[in-house]
Amino acid sequence: MLEKLCKIAEKKERKIIGLMSGTSLDGLDIALCKFRGSGLQTQVDLLAFGTIPYSKQIRSEIEKVFAKKNIDLEQVTLLHNYLGRFYAKCIKEFLQKEHYSVAEIDLIASHGQTIFHAPKHFHKNPMFGNATLQIADADQIAYHTGIITISDFRQKHIAAGGEGAPLAIYGDFLLFKKEGENRILLNIGGIANFTFIPASCNPQAVWASDTGTGNTLLDFFAQKFFQKPYDENGEIAQSGTCNDFLLQKLSENPFFQLSFPKSTGQETFNFAWVESILQDYHLQISPQDLLCTLTHFTAKGILKGLQAVGEKNLKIYVSGGGAKNQFLIKLLQEHHQVQNLEVLGISADAKEAVLFALLANETITGSKIAIGSNPCVCMGKISLPC
Ligand SMILES: Nc1ncnc2c1ncn2[C@@H]1O[C@H](COP(=O)(O)OP(=O)(O)OP(=O)(O)O)[C@@H](O)[C@H]1O
Numbered sequence: 001m002l003e004k005l006c007k008i009a010e011k012k013e014r015k016i017i018g019l020m021s022g023t024s025l026d027g028l029d030i031a032l033c034k035f036r037g038s039g040l041q042t043q044v045d046l047l048a049f050g051t052i053p054y055s056k057q058i059r060s061e062i063e064k065v066f067a068k069k070n071i072d073l074e075q076v077t078l079l080h081n082y083l084g085r086f087y088a089k090c091i092k093e094f095l096q097k098e099h100y101s102v103a104e105i106d107l108i109a110s111h112g113q114t115i116f117h118a119p120k121h122f123h124k125n126p127m128f129g130n131a132t133l134q135i136a137d138a139d140q141i142a143y144h145t146g147i148i149t150i151s152d153f154r155q156k157h158i159a160a161g162g163e164g165a166p167l168a169i170y171g172d173f174l175l176f177k178k179e180g181e182n183r184i185l186l187n188i189g190g191i192a193n194f195t196f197i198p199a200s201c202n203p204q205a206v207w208a209s210d211t212g213t214g215n216t217l218l219d220f221f222a223q224k225f226f227q228k229p230y231d232e233n234g235e236i237a238q239s240g241t242c243n244d245f246l247l248q249k250l251s252e253n254p255f256f257q258l259s260f261p262k263s264t265g266q267e268t269f270n271f272a273w274v275e276s277i278l279q280d281y282h283l284q285i286s287p288q289d290l291l292c293t294l295t296h297f298t299a300k301g302i303l304k305g306l307q308a309v310g311e312k313n314l315k316i317y318v319s320g321g322g323a324k325n326q327f328l329i330k331l332l333q334e335h336h337q338v339q340n341l342e343v344l345g346i347s348a349d350a351k352e353a354v355l356f357a358l359l360a361n362e363t364i365t366g367s368k369i370a371i372g373s374n375p376c377v378c379m380g381k382i383s384l385p386c
């Protein structure tokens with residue numbers, strides 16, 4: 001097996017499957033990528049992409065432990081194995097559908113399902129450092145697919161002094177840097193984040209940060225009031241009016257006082273927090289106005305991050321499910337030029353899965369990318385199929 005790893009590292013081309021199951025708990029993204037080279041010479045083609053939506057049952061099993069302080073440890077233990085096996089099944093079906101054989105695939109890169117993200121500024125316990133936890137056992141994926149699997153990318157970043165997120169910065173820089181353009185790669189998933197790449201492309205000046213909530217709060221209230229999984233194209237929000245008082249109270253969340261870069265999650269931005277503000281101030285707000293205000297809140301967090309970049313003429317390329325929320329994009333376009341990432345030739349839905357495949361490509365080739373203040377390490381743990 002170790003010989004096989006060396007052979008994969010020496011190959012001119014590598015086929016790597018990137019798996020992303022993000023914080024919006026909507027499903028598993030699968031990106032089959034072909035890589036040539038590594039580090040600054042990386043080239044990637046997306047050969048196939050698919051999303052396997054989580055069933056209601058899987059989603060509700062994850063929600064029992066997701067971003068919660070008090071949980072049933074047995075549930076985490078069971079889910080860890082279950083999700084690994086489930087991802088393996090999804091990959092095998094995906095390969096069959098796309099007419100690829102297991103033997104053609106060199107590696108799988110699995111992000112796993114984040115269940116808790118606790119940087120120091122969140123837990124504030126001086127005994128502990130930055131911490132994060134992703135589950136979906138990669139031994140299950142490797143064993144049941146027969147493909148070497150690299151997983152758990154965030155832990156090395158933390159070991160080397162980072163917060164474990166955002167990791168998109170590495171792939172964003174390698175794939176999307178462009179001399180002469182101040183680029184922002186913005187991803188609006190459950191949580192929103194961006195990478196800034198200056199026109200000089202000086203790696204020391206590149207940085208990335210989460211900006212606050214993305215779609216999570218919108219999804220929750222779209223489900224609660226309209227029985228919809230999300231506010232399609234932002235239509236409900238657009239029919240409402242922003243409540244400035246609520247927007248102000250939401251913006252007082254301590255996350256916004258922290259300096260950039262920083263990371264966050266649904267441990268901070270969750271529906272219970274919004275509902276407590278509504279109750280504390282006895283706010284009677286229509287569901288439409290609430291969704292409108294929360295969309296403004298997502299936009300405000302992103303705009304605050306972009307302001308911290310301190311550059312004019314930013315060119316913003318947006319990905320993630322939030323890129324389809326036209327009302328949200330319109331709010332951003334009032335301040336900046338915003339285009340869909342697709343104009344750069346990569347699917348906006350596939351981007352994060354592609355970026356984790358890229359991290360596996362770096363791990364296997366042993367290259368280490370020095371970017372800004374980010375740890376210069378290769379990330380991930382290797383699971384062998386047998
Ligand atoms: N047509 C649409 N209109 C508005 N919102 C949409 C649309 N399609 C998808 N979304 C939003 O995108 C979300 C999924 O986004 P995505 O898959 O990028 O998130 P994620 O990868 O799970 O999150 P993260 O990047 O935070 O880990 C859905 O939950 C929904 O809110």
Ligand SMILES: CC(=O)N[C@H]1[C@@H]2OC[C@@H](O2)[C@@H](O)[C@@H]1O[C@H](C)C(=O)O
Pocket residue numbers: 022023114116117132164165166167168169189190191192193210263264265352
């Ligand atoms: C702990 C965790 O899973 N964080 C995610 C989440 O979803 C978006 C944002 O918060 C980002 O920081 C990160 O994912 C992306 C892929 C990243 O690391 O770049």
